[in-house]
Amino acid sequence: MKTLIFLSASGAELSGLCCTVVFPGLSSQQAEDETPRDPAWSLLPDCGLEVELLVKGRSDLGEVAPEIKASERRTAVAIADLEWREMEADDYGTNEAQDSDFPTAERSRLQEMLSLLGLETYQAQKLSLQDALQISSDSxxxxxxxxPKDLPWNFLRKLQALNAEARNTTMVLDVPLDARPMEKESQMEEEIIYWDAADDISADIYSFSELPTPDTxxxxxxxxxALLLSSDGFLQQEIVLKMSLCQFALPLVLPDSENHYHTFLLWALRAxxxxxxxxxxxxxxxxxxxxAVLSRAPTFAFVRMEVSSNSKSQLLNAVLSPSHRPRDCFWHRDLSVGTNPREIADGLVEVSWFLPSGREDLDVFPEPVAFLNLRGDxxxxxxQFKLLTEISSAVFILTDNISRKDYKLLYSLRGSATKYYFILSPYRGKRxxxxxxxNKLIPVLKMDHSHVLVKVSSxxxxxxxxxxxxxxxxxxxxxCRRLSVEEMAHAARKLGLRVDEDCDECQRAKQRMERITRRIKDCDAYRRDELWLQGDPWRKAAQVEKELCQAQRAGDPPDKGRAELGHRLLELRAQQNRQDPAWGLQEFIAGISSASLAEKQYFLRWMEWGLARVAQPRPRQPPETILSLRPKHCGMVDFGELLWPExxxxxxxxxxxxQFYEAESCLVEAGKLPACQRRFAHFPGLALELLLKGLxxxxxxxxxxSTPLRWVTGLLKELHVRLERRSRLVVLSALGAPGTGKSTLLNTMFGLRFATGRGCGPRGAFMQLVTVAESFSQDLGCDHILVIDSGGLIGGALTAAGERFELEASLATLLMGLSNVTVVSLAETRDIPPAVLHAFLRLEKTGHVPNYQFVYQNLQDACAPGPRPRDRRPLLDPPGDVSRASAQMEKQGDGIRTLADLAFCDPEKQHVWHxxxxxxGVPPMAAVSLGYSEAIFELKRCLLENIRNGLSNQNKNIQQLIELVRRL
Structure with a gap:
């Protein structure tokens, strides 16, 4: 038997398939019908078969990639029937038949895609979060x-910056358009190719199914x-988290055609x-x-069966969006580069949620609703489809035609508790x-005629x-069925899908976390009864140390008063040292001491989520207040301690x-404890491992x-040992009142993990380390950037507040004194916290002038493109009463200068950013604005340029930083 195939292709992709199948003994009308009578159909294996496939650049079935391109579009009747017979033998319950159809081609396609993107080297050793966040020349x-090899890194960089255009995968080539070689497929037009039956037809067909050329x-x-398959679990988690902030649909089931198994991404969605x-x-x-993985919601799945003229993704976007605020949560074919054929993504299941905001004009549903989208038929x-039927409240099936094979597939769902709806396009279907x-499926799937929707062009x-x-x-x-993502994972396991959270290291870490959190009934009581060193003992010791420091600065002789303070400090430290770590702390130390680095990281993430779950419910504000504040992470209101308990x-x-380390070190320094009897000397090394991994x-x-000086010094010494030759540091700090968006700004610039939210985070100053790529460190002049976030320390206390103001001013002086670069985050143009201005004036007298950048964030102006000169002027005007009071504290009297007079604020330079x-839009369905992302990138570029040009003073090595911490 010979098969004659005519090809006429105008592009690299075969865009459609029309086939005429001639069966002996059947009329032409029967041959056209997809459901011939069984007697004739049964003669197929024994009869001669002549198949004529006419492949055109565009078929009458619409924009449908052929079976030979995507391994799933079966419009050729003979091929479809062969697969139907194989499925019938397997009782329609598995996808083993289709997995074995073209295994070699599928495997090579994944490998070729990874090679095209330069990701093949990350299959054995996965790409890590630290790899993705390194500072390089591209930053x-x-x-x-x-x-094509630039695409993954460009995607990660834009996603880190919360850029809504991260999904744009177009490239700019250096080669002029008319100088590029003619594409191979354009030379094939009008050619007729014949294959003999003895030839390997599938291999010849695949020779025309090429991956995109570099300019595509x-x-x-x-x-x-490809990026998710090449990343470890922690980078996957970061990618999914950033995608959620951009309001992109999130991957739920990740296909892997290379290994013939698919992964349910429970861990990746945890954050x-x-x-x-x-x-x-x-x-x-x-x-x-x-x-997102614990809250239950009704879930609605949208799938395609064979060919559909209607786009699922466009329909889903329209359902999710108010009419006046269109959203593109799901990528679809009408977006730029949306029409490019999918090579490895078929089988991907995406999830997105609609979340109400409390505003009737924006809320299309009164409660959270989840939507699932299966790519491919x-x-x-x-x-994947079987999973969707078991976790969804309802399934919408989009199709133009229902064939006998499709009927058999859907018939196997009889008894399902899920509701089914059909969306048909009879314009291209067979009515x-x-x-x-x-009519046969309605009683089987318990439908009625209202479950069939028809959508045509009109x-x-x-x-x-x-x-x-x-x-x-x-x-x-x-x-109806309401499941959380965690419950969906149980269904996935039963069907044989791999769940990313089921690895041994992750499960051991989770079990340890549960042992700790199970004992926490009341957070305040737990802190008081189990974490006893950081309560009153630490406050008393810190107060005594401050008094000793003040006496030493004043140059007082070591009289009886100072000796008494020293004796009292040793007494307090001895009381602390006599304590043993509580059981929960011992378990925590065991968790971060694990020999497996991955298990440490899993344990820390589990602890963060476990502690968040046992925390007491936070008080919430009335709706009018919430709506006036609008976005999370970017409010401009000072959320006080009473409203948001730590x-x-x-x-x-x-x-x-x-504190255990502090107490022990204090006693060793005083000669009250032999160094050989130390129990906690290894604690800084354990904590440093966490710092190096992004905590x-x-x-x-x-x-x-207060600053635990010995503990911080111990950390920096360990850091110096660990980094060895790469110990040149630049210190960048961010100061400002709570709610001015500084933590989000730092996270967006460098991919960091500082706590954000409405004042609910910890109130200390925290540091994270950003690595500079070795190839760029010589040019930039440093090996690492130590980023310090002041948290809620600078609350804007007035000078009349007395001790609180002095504390804030001292802390601001400390942070700015350590820094090469300081970013001051402001809510209003005149809203420089008094303590920050006080630190400016104090440091100016010492001659230490870091590079300062003032950042003014405005809620009402969401479309401003970047820094604007007219917004710089108010900050350069003469300071008001608060600034005058701060200057008087520095005994500058009437000689008050404007900020423009200070060396660090040149009105002609970009020191003030809008x-x-x-x-x-309005949260929770709002995406990050493109203007915000672009402005943050420009600020980051300016900061790195200043560091490279030496405008941030001399970079410090870690030994110098240790000395500076002690002195300040």
Whole structure:
């Protein structure tokens, strides 16, 4: 038997397949029908078969990539029937048949995609979060990718900056357009190719199914899948978290055609936290915050069966968006580069949520609703579709035709508790066949005719979206399945999918966390009864140390008073040293002492989430206040301690370790304890491992407003030993009143993990380390950047506040004195905290003038492109009464100068930045504004340029920093 195939291709991709199948003994009408009678159909294996495939550049079936391109579009009747027979033999329950169809081609396609993107080297040793966050020369320029291997790094850089254009995978080539070689497929036009039956037809077909050439952008979903497959669990988590802030749909099931198994991404979604307005049936509504994997919601899946003229992703975006605020949560074919064929992303399941804000004009649903989107058709990805049917409240199936094979597939779902809806396009479908099979499926799937929706080109799109929404709302209101992502993972395990959280290291870390948190019933009581060194003992010791320091600075002789203070300090430290670590702290120390680096990281993440779950519910504000504040992470209100109590966190366990180390070191220094009897000398080394892996470590205790000097010095000494020859540091600090967005600014610039939110984070100053790539360190002049976030330390106390103001001014002086670069985050143009200005004037007398950058963030102006000269002027005007009072404290009397007179603030230079509001729209469904992302990138570029040009004074090595900490 010979098969004649005519090809006419105008591009690298075969865009459609029309086939005529001639069966002996069948009329032409029967041959055209996809469901011939069984007697004739049964003759197929025994009869001669002549198949004529006419492949055109565009078929009448629409923009559908052929089967030979995506391994899932089966429009050729003969091929479809062969697969149907294989599925029938397997009872339609698995996808083994389709997995074995083209295994070699699928495997090579994944490997070729990884090679094209330069990610093949990260299959054995996965790409880590630290690799992705390194400062390099690319960090200083707004570069466009010029080769496919640039795409992953460009995507990561834009995603770190919360840039909504991260999914744009277009490239800019250096080669002029007319100088590029003619594409191979253009030379094939009008050629007729014949194959003999003895030839390897599939291999010949695949020779025409090439990956994109370098000047063709890669499909964004392929790029995402390739990057996730090449990343470790912690980088995956960071990618998903940043995607959620950009309001992108998140990957839920990651396909892996190379290894023929798929991964349910439970761990990757763990870090996503959702905030929404909850309106109970009775009573006043309130703002609720919960983990995305733990909160339950009705879930609606949208899938495609064979060919559909309607776009699932466009429909989903329309359902999720108010009519006047369109959103592109799901990438679709009408976006730029959206039409590029998917090579490895078919089988990907994405998830997105609608979250109400409490505003009727924006809320299309009154409660949170989850939406799932399966890329590719259900016949080729039966395992993923089976999962969706078991976790969804309702499934919407988009198709143009229902064939006999499709009927058999759907018939196997009989008895399912899920509701099913069909969205048909009869314009390209076969009306009679569809009706015949729909009538058979209605009793099987427990549907009625209202479950069948028809959408053609003349259908009112807005009205159709309203109808789909009304169905979703009706199902959500009625008793229906409501699952969390964690519960969905149980269903995935039963179906044989791999869950990323099930590795041994992750599970051991989780079990240790649960042993610790199970004993925490009340956070305040736990801190008081279990973490006893950081309560009153630490406050008393800190107060005595301050008095000793003040006496030494005053130059007082070592009289009886100083000796008494020293004796009292040793007594307090001896009391602390006589204590043993509580059981919970011992478990914590065992967790961060694990021989496995990955298990340490898993344990820390689990502890963060576990402690957040046991924390007491936070008080919430009335809706009018919340809506006036608008975005999380970027409020301009000073959230005080009374409204937002400090939660129990990992930093309290590390603070307790620091106090054990402080007490022991103090006694050793005084000769009261032999060095050989030390028990806690290894604690700084344990904490340093966490700093190197991205955990913020406390520099100043927010409860006592004191610096544990010996503990911080021990950390820096360990850092010096660990970094060896790469110990040149630049210190960058951020100061400002709470709620001015400084922590979010630092996180966005450098990919850091400083606590953000409405004042709910820890109130200390924290430091994180950013590594400079070795290839760039010589040019930049440093090996690492130590970033310090002042947290809620600088609260804006007035000079009349007495001791509180003096404490804030001292802390601001300390942080700025350590810094090469200081970013001052402001809420208003005249809102320089008095303590910060006081530190300016104090440091100016010492001759230490860091490079200063003032950042003014404005909620109301979400579309400003960047720094604007007219916004610099108010900061350069003469200071007001508060500034005058600060200057008088420095005994400058009437000689008050404007900020423009100070050396660090030249009105002609860009020292003052206007940053647009963080959100584009109203949270919780708002994405980060493009203006915010671009302005933060420009600020980062300026800071790095200043460091490279030496404007930040001499860079410090760690030994110099240790000495500076002691002196300050």
């Amino acid at each position: 200083m320029r707004n570069w466009a990718p010029q080769a 952008p890669v499909n964004p979903l392929d790029l995402l899948c 996503v936290v959702r905030t929404w307005w909850a309106q109970p049936p009775r009573g006043v509504g309130g703002l609720r915050e919960d983990s 259900i016949g080729s990805h039966w395992l 009679n066949t569809n009706l015949r099979f729909l 259908t009112d799109s807005a009205g159709f979206v309203r109808r789909v929404r009304s169905i979703v709302a009706h199902v959500a209101r009625s008793p 939660p129990l966190g990992v930093e309290h366990f590390l603070r307790e370790m620091g 913020p470590l406390e520099l100043i205790d927010g409860s006592t407003l 940053i647009p509001g963080l959100w584009h």
